[in-house]
Amino acid sequence: MNFINKEMTIIEILNKYPETIEFFKSKGFKGFENNLMLKTVGKISLEQSIKLKKLSVDAFLEGINDFISHNIETEDITLKNSEIKTNSDISITGLLPCPVRVPLLEGFEKFKKQNSLNISADLKAASSGLDWLKESIKKDSSNISDIFISAGFDLFFEDDLMGQYRKEKIFEDITGITEYNKDFKDLNIKDPNNYYSIISVVPAVFLVNTEELGNKKFPKTWADILSDEYENSISLPVSDFDLFNAILLNIYKLYGEDGVKRLGRALLRSMHPAQMVKSDRLKMKKPIVTIMPYFFTKMTGQGGPMVAQWPEDGAIISPIFMLTKKNKKDKLENIAKFFASKEIGEILSHKGLFPSTHPKVDNKLENNKFIWLGWDFINSNDIGKLINYCEEIFNNSIKEEE
Incomplete structure (x- = not known):
């Protein structure tokens, strides 16, 4: 649903949807607290304002309308799904990618009603982080949720967390999918032990600021990023632990300790992906390349200096895992198949740019x-x-540069 259009002025939008001030701020708009400035700047159309910021009008409109929609719907949906029912038959816990959380919860709510399921679900936005989820994982496997969904490696493989239950073989892939999407051909991404399900992935791609490139070679591969040419020139999603850990692990696997050191030396600054798409407007030294989730590249303006590059040697991926308890297979099978379905896959892929398996x-x-x-x-x-270990190498290489 479109709540606003490009002809509306910023003042009109803020009066009708005051919560959008946070969205405007996240896209680099400033001075809204200054009434005099707002009376001046706020009178021009949204389209003009977006173009002045060198952002994509269509992408911005889609983003702000989604923001309003999510703000209206999230509270009600979240309350419905996070309600703790002591007599629930099934419990689900996890983190859902922020851009698609609301449509996923809407689909889940519809699925529950159609199947008359009594489920306790606590599915938070990925931006809330893993700390609360880690705290919920007890030493006794009987206390953990029946289904877990989240991206990243540390939660699912650390021996102090879900790794201990993997060794006990309490999980089983019950999605019924035997062969993954052709886009993952030859990667052998399906768990050969049949413990883990992977329903989607978060790819890491490059966003290149061509105005800052100078005489440097346009980076097309991870080897380019790790070259001496790009020391102190890269922005990394260090605060996005799931994706950053995936990058660290894969760089270590492909290039060893030296690769992780080079990645650390390449770091100019850490940014949240929402900041990365507007890094060309920084007043201080600007990163030449930002490494970011594929989703955020859709927020870059057409014809501007920021150019998205899918690495030619491949986008490093952080998988979105799903774990399901083997001893409750009969009760969980339909739910697991729902989360691994084409319907959910299309939401993840088409609305969030998280390629589905x-x-x-x-x-x-x-x-x-x-x-x-x-x-x-x-x-x-x-x-x-x-x-x-990789974090230690990475952090030490930054200190050496300093």
Whole structure:
């Protein structure tokens, strides 16, 4: 639903939807607290304001309308799904990607009603972080939720967290999917032990500021990013732990300790992806390349200096995992199949640009490659300890540069 259009003025929008001030701020709009400035700037059309910021009008309109829609709907949907029912038959816990959380919860609410299911669900936005989720994981497997959904490696493989239950073999992939989407061909992304389900992935891509590129070679591969040419020139999503850990692990696997050191030396600054899309407007030294989730590239303006580049050697991916308890297979099977369905896959892929593993979803990718950590590597390493080790190498290389 479109709540606003490009002809409306900023003052009209703020009067009708005051909560959108946060959205405007996140896209680089300033001075709204100054009434005099707002009376002047706020009188021009939204379209003119967006173009002055060199942002995509269509993408901005889609984003702000989604923001309003989510703000209206999220509270009610969240309350419905987070209600704790002591007599619930099934419990679900996890983190859902922010851009698609509301449509996913809407679909889930509809599914529950159609199937008359008594479920306790606590599915928070990924931006809330993992700390609360880690606290909910007890040493006794009988106390953990029946289904877990989240992205990243540390939660699912650390021995102090879900890793301990993997060793006890209490999980089973009950989605019924035997072959993943053709976009993941030859990656062997399906768990050979049949413990874990992967329903989607978060790809890391490059956003290149061509105004800052100078005589440097346009970066098309991860090797380019790690070259001496790009020292102190890169912005990384350090605060996005799921994706950052995936980047660290894959760089370590492909390039060893030296690769992780080079990544640390390449770091100019850490940014949230929402900041990355407007990094060309920073007053201080600007990153030449920002490494970010694929979703955020849709917020860049057409014809501006920021150019998205899918790495030619592959976008490093952070999988969105789903774990389901084996001893409740009969009760959980239909729910697992729902979350792994084409319907959910299309929401993830088409609305969030999180490519789905479902074989019948068209991810609308043009033979773009992925870099996947691999089950052999996962199963032969203590992933939790390796993440900590890579972080130490990365942080030390930053200190050496300083």
